Amino acid sequence: MTETLGGILHVMALPFLACLILAGIHAYLGLHVIEREVIFVDLALAQIAALGSSLALIFGYGFDSPHAYWLSLGFTLLGAAIFSFTRFRRQIIPQEAMIGIVYAVSAALLILILSRSGEGDEQIRQSLVGNILLVSKGEVWKIFGIYSAVGLFHYFFREKFFLISRNPEEAFKNGLNVRLWDFMFYASFGFVVTSSVKIAGVLLVFSFLIVPSACAMLFSDKLRTRLMLGWMIGFLASVCGMAVSYYLDFPTGASVVCVFGLILAASGFIKAVLRK
Amino acid sequence: MFSKIRDLVFITAFPLVVIGSSLFADTAPLYAAEKLNVVTTTTLFKDLVKEIGGDKIEVKHVASPKFNIHFIQPKPTDVRNVANADLFVFTGLDLEAWVDPLLEAAGKPSLFRGGERNVDLSTGVRLLKVPTGALSRSMGDLHLFGNPHYIMSPENLKIAANTLLEKLKTVDPANASYYDEREKDFTSRLDKKIDEWKQLCAHCKGKEVISYHDDFEYAADFLEIKAEQFIEPKPGIPPTPKHLEFLEGYVKERGVRAIVIPTYYPKDAAEGLARRVGSKVVTICQNVGEMPGTDNIFSLFDYDFAQISGALK
Numbered sequence: 001m002t003e004t005l006g007g008i009l010h011v012m013a014l015p016f017l018a019c020l021i022l023a024g025i026h027a028y029l030g031l032h033v034i035e036r037e038v039i040f041v042d043l044a045l046a047q048i049a050a051l052g053s054s055l056a057l058i059f060g061y062g063f064d065s066p067h068a069y070w071l072s073l074g075f076t077l078l079g080a081a082i083f084s085f086t087r088f089r090r091q092i093i094p095q096e097a098m099i100g101i102v103y104a105v106s107a108a109l110l111i112l113i114l115s116r117s118g119e120g121d122e123q124i125r126q127s128l129v130g131n132i133l134l135v136s137k138g139e140v141w142k143i144f145g146i147y148s149a150v151g152l153f154h155y156f157f158r159e160k161f162f163l164i165s166r167n168p169e170e171a172f173k174n175g176l177n178v179r180l181w182d183f184m185f186y187a188s189f190g191f192v193v194t195s196s197v198k199i200a201g202v203l204l205v206f207s208f209l210i211v212p213s214a215c216a217m218l219f220s221d222k223l224r225t226r227l228m229l230g231w232m233i234g235f236l237a238s239v240c241g242m243a244v245s246y247y248l249d250f251p252t253g254a255s256v257v258c259v260f261g262l263i264l265a266a267s268g269f270i271k272a273v274l275r276k
Numbered sequence: 277m278f279s280k281i282r283d284l285v286f287i288t289a290f291p292l293v294v295i296g297s298s299l300f301a302d303t304a305p306l307y308a309a310e311k312l313n314v315v316t317t318t319t320l321f322k323d324l325v326k327e328i329g330g331d332k333i334e335v336k337h338v339a340s341p342k343f344n345i346h347f348i349q350p351k352p353t354d355v356r357n358v359a360n361a362d363l364f365v366f367t368g369l370d371l372e373a374w375v376d377p378l379l380e381a382a383g384k385p386s387l388f389r390g391g392e393r394n395v396d397l398s399t400g401v402r403l404l405k406v407p408t409g410a411l412s413r414s415m416g417d418l419h420l421f422g423n424p425h426y427i428m429s430p431e432n433l434k435i436a437a438n439t440l441l442e443k444l445k446t447v448d449p450a451n452a453s454y455y456d457e458r459e460k461d462f463t464s465r466l467d468k469k470i471d472e473w474k475q476l477c478a479h480c481k482g483k484e485v486i487s488y489h490d491d492f493e494y495a496a497d498f499l500e501i502k503a504e505q506f507i508e509p510k511p512g513i514p515p516t517p518k519h520l521e522f523l524e525g526y527v528k529e530r531g532v533r534a535i536v537i538p539t540y541y542p543k544d545a546a547e548g549l550a551r552r553v554g555s556k557v558v559t560i561c562q563n564v565g566e567m568p569g570t571d572n573i574f575s576l577f578d579y580d581f582a583q584i585s586g587a588l589k
Contacts, residue, residue, distance in 0.1 A: 011355045014381070115513055126373070131349055134377035249353045 011133075012242045015252055018135045018143065019242070022200060022208045023234025025147040025192055028154070028227060030213035032185065035165040038095050041083065041186070042193045042209055044103040046202055048079040049194040050124050051106045054113045063124070076194050079106075080186035084179050089172055130201030133245070133252040139199050146195055150188045161185060162223065204253040208234060211260040215267040237263055312448055315354075315361040317372045318345060319564040320427060321397065321436075323573045325365060327462045328440055332451050336361075338378070341563035344540045345371060346512075350378045358382035361393075363447060365440065368398035371424035395443045397436040401426045404493050428562060429494035430470050430577055434463055469574055473581045474499070480588045484530055486523060486555075488537040488546055491562060495580065501588075503536070507545050515545050527553045534558045534587035539566055558587045 033041060052075030056068035079102060086098045110124065154161055164171045164181050171178050196205045212230030220226050241256030248255075314335040316322045322337040329335065336357045339348045345367075358364060359382040366375055379388050386393040403422030426432045441459040445452040477499045484502040485492070490511050496503035505526055509519040526532070527549065536558045537546045543557065550557045560580045561570050570576040 010359055010383070011352050011381075115509075115516065125347070129349075131374075131377070133352060133355065134350060134374070134381045136377065136380050246352045249351050251349050251351055 008242075008246050012246050012252075014135050014137060014140055015132045016238060016242050018132055018140050018199060019208075019238035019256065020235065021140065021143050021147060022196055022205070023212070023231060023238055025151055026196070026205065026208035027212040027230030027234045028151070029189055029192065030209040030211075030230065031223060031226060032161065032165045032189075033209060034213045034217065036095070038083070038099055039210060040096070040103065040206075041099050041189070042197075042205055043202055044083075044099045044106070045076055045079045045186075045190040045193050046128060046197040046205070047103050047110070048106040049073075049076045049190070049197075050127055051075055051110045051113070053127065054110050054124055058113060058116065063127075072194060073191070076190035077187055080183055080190050083186045084182035087168075087179070087182055089169070127198050128202055130197060130199050130204070130253065131251075132200045132204060132256075135199050143195055143199065147192060150192050153188060157181075157184075201253050203257050207237075207257045207260040211237070211264055215264055218267050218271045233263055233267075312363065312444070313357075313361045314363045314365060315357050316364075317348075317366040317375065318427075318562075319566075320562070320573060320576065321365050321367075323564045324433070324437060324440060327573070328437060328455055328459050329444060330454065330458050332448065332454060333444075339372070339563070341561075341565040342540065344538075345562070346373060348372070348374050350374060350381075354378060355381045358387065359384060361387060363387075363393050363395055363443065365395040365397065367424055367427065368396035369403075369421045369424035393447065395440060397439050398424070398426060399439050400435050401432050404497065405490070423490055423493050425491035425562070426494050428491060428580075429498040430466060430473065431498060432494060433573065434466060437462055437466075465574070469577070473577060477501075477581055477585045477588075480584060483588050484532050485534045485536050485558075485584075485588070486527060486532055486549075488535070488541050491538055492536045492560065495560070495584075499581070499584065501584070505532075507535070507537075507549070520545065520549060523549055524552055527555060534584070536560055536584070538562060556587045558583045560584075 033039060049072040052072035053063060053068040055075075056065060056071045057063065059067065061067040082102060083095070083098065086093065087095060114124065160171075160176065160181050161184075163174075163176065164178055164185070168178060171181075193205060193209075196208075200208075212233040213226065215233050216226035216229035219229060237256055237259045241252070241259040244250060244259060245252040245255035311334045312329065312332060314325050314329065314333050316325055316335060316337045318339055319337050319341045322335050325333060325335045338350055338354045338357075339345055355378065358378060361382075361384070364379065364387040366372055376389065379394075384393075385391055388394060389396065403424075403426060406422035427436065437459055441455055444455045448455075481500045482502070484504075485496065486505050486507060487493070487496070487503045488507045490506055490508075492503050495501075505523060507515050507520075507523065509516055515523075532553075533555050534557075535546045535550050535555060537543060537560070539559050539561060543559075546557050549555075559567075560583060561567050561576055563570075564573060564576050565571055566576075567579065570579050
């Protein structure tokens with residue numbers, strides 16, 4: 001049968017490309033997220049973006065309308081503002097707490113809004129679950145464009161971004177406008193995450209964000225090495241996840257997430273062996 | 277360390293290029309079969325295709341019968357099956373919201389909505405609850421074109437069988453008379469069954485049931501039962517306290533005897549209401565194979581109508 005190679009290429013090529021693009025940007029952003037200890041910030045931002053699109057329904061616009069898109073973007077920026085304005089030099093409420101609260105309240109508000117709008121429940125749920133298997137060519141190009149732009153932006157200002165993530169105290173001392181750069185970080189991050197969640201779902205996006213950096217941390221302190229390792233891990237998980245999903249006929253996103261889990265376990269094992 | 281990394285990058289980049297370039301190559305059908313390959317969304321349509329297509333077709337379905345048809349996550353096999361399909365059969369309207377991305381992923385334009393190998397079985401069906409006047413999106417989840425659960429009326433099954441027949445004849449004219457004959461046979465068996473079902477539920481005429489979702493409307497229309505109140509205040513929205521309170525009063529006042537609920541919805545709201553007002557909860561199936569003993573279209577409706585008939589006795 002010609003179906004083995006032809007079949008896997010036909011069915012899995014686009015999801016695989018989408019995974020690679022996701023791996024590229026999220027392995028990088030994950031470094032920041034782990035340094036900042038704001039692990040679940042992507043969930044909170046995705047949830048607040050979903051809240052934004054649900055508001056469009058209340059005003060009688062469709063879920064796919066530009067209004068819904070701009071509202072969700074606006075809400076993402078609002079989330080970014082909340083997270084940058086609740087970070088202080090001496091923190092009273094931990095950032096993780098703020099993230100959890102933003103997540104819970106926006107999820108609850110979404111339920112309230114949907115109960116009034118009476119529709120869109122399925123689309124909103126879909127926008128948080130995603131199905132990477134069914135990603136379209138247009139969507140792949142779209143995320144490629146958006147993530148390249150965000151990547152370039154971060155590349156130009158990499159020193160500022162890494163300084164506020166790794167050593168905020170020094171950034172404050174140097175007189176850097178930490179709040180502004182925090183906002184820039186969360187805004188660009190939110191922009192990326194909300195697009196990713198729509199096509200890949202919160203589980204997969206979370207894994208792409210956290211697992212590569214977490215594995216890489218085991219082996220190196222250097223950012224550059226961590227990033228390289230992170231990209232390789234993201235790539236490996238995508239390849240294996242696609243293969244598992246295709247040959248065992250499992251849902252694609254969940255397969256990749258489980259492969260990520262295995263990779264982290266294997267990394268821990270390798271680390272333990274290396275130590276001896 | 278870094279030279280090793282560079283090697284790895286090279287090794288890994290190779291399959292990437294191969295896969296990437298395949299994206300831009302036009303995808304031909306993976307293999308040709310002698311039988312007509314048909315993919316349906318539901319198991320009910322699969323059985324219908326078997327009835328009309330007989331041994332001239334090979335049929336596969338996407339949605340497992342035990343899941344809510346609104347929320348299906350297609351898997352790689354589904355994409356592959358659709359890519360290999362000669363016909364794609366589905367409910368149409370907005371019942372299967374996942375269909376368009378699935379068809380697009382399979383990448384065969386002739387199977388897309390409106391394509392010559394796409395079989396939209398809602399064609400020619402008289403729809404209930406079509407929004408009139410200015411289209412308001414606040415009227416209900418998913419149902420902008422009217423209630424899409426039309427297949428729950430056996431009368432509409434006849435229309436669907438005819439739509440399918442015409443499509444099969446166009447795509448495979450060599451077997452046209454074979455399909456014609458099978459459709460005639462199916463319809464005559466269905467007609468007999470329709471009489472039987474109507475008789476079985478004759479005593480239900482004019483009575484009322486509460487339905488969980490609006491998927492019972494067509495069956496109710498067929499049996500001339502009233503099913504105007506739903507446990508969901510709006511399709512897709514779980515019940516609120518006020519709405520349950522309203523239903524309780526409504527059921528008591530009218531003496532409604534049965535609450536109809538599909539197998540895959542949470543039963544607690546329906547059962548709670550039934551307990552408080554002393555009516556029965558009736559579970560109905562919409563897919564072939566959803567419950568034991570519902571392994572074809574006829575036994576599926578046998579099951580459902582027996583449930584209704586029993587509850588309203």
